Amino acid sequence: MTDDASQTTPEAEQTALEPALPAKSAPADRDSAGPFDEAEANPVRPYIDLGGIKILPREGLNLRLEVEEQTKRIVAVGLDYAESTLQVQPFAAPRSSGLWEETREQIRQQVKQQGGRVEEREGPLGPELLAEVPVMAGADGAGKRLARFVGVDGPRWFLRGVVGGAATSDIEAAAAIEDLFRSIVVVRGTSPMPPRDLIPLRMPSTPGTA
Secondary structure (H helix, E strand, C coil), rough: CHHHHHHHCCCHHHHHCCCCCCCCCCCCCHHHCCCCHHHHCCCCCCEECECCCCCCCCCEEEEEEEECCCCCCCCEEEEEEEEEEEEEEECCCCCCCCHHHHHHHHHHHHHHHHCCCEEEEEEEEHHHHHHHEEEEEEEEECHHHHHHHHEEEEECCCEEEEEEEHHCCCCCHHHHHHHHCCCCEEEECCHHHHCCCCCCCCCCCCCCCC
């Protein structure tokens, strides 16, 4: 009499041989509550078009474009809102796997190399990192600042955010920044791009007040 429990099915063998790809990390309601893919966004809303992302204007929001000095290309979008800052960057990503798991590990190592402390926790957007990062504080010596690193994997893109200011510790400010992050639309485009490449950003064609 054979022991059926010890036998491995062909399906189980195949699963065991397949390499495990990093799962996508995103809120369960991402497609309806954001961050949005271009195909999911409301086409009649008055977005500020920055190329790789679109930002919905709101009262009290200030927008800054962060430019790399050597190449003069825009490498991030800075948003000042609710006594907080939110820096966002959109990246190309694989269709079937996510980048946030690997990116969190890279951030963790970078913060530790700088002499900072970092802890992972579950936030409203999914796994996030809360870091205490050393900064130079002028003649008074080195100080420290808090930063939250958040990320969401979408269809063929990954949106990363770095949160500073009140939203690192104040619940109401955090909720306002999370709502801002979720209102962002990512425009991946159809051009082939290697995963982890920054989706190109540009100046808005019709500058408006944010």
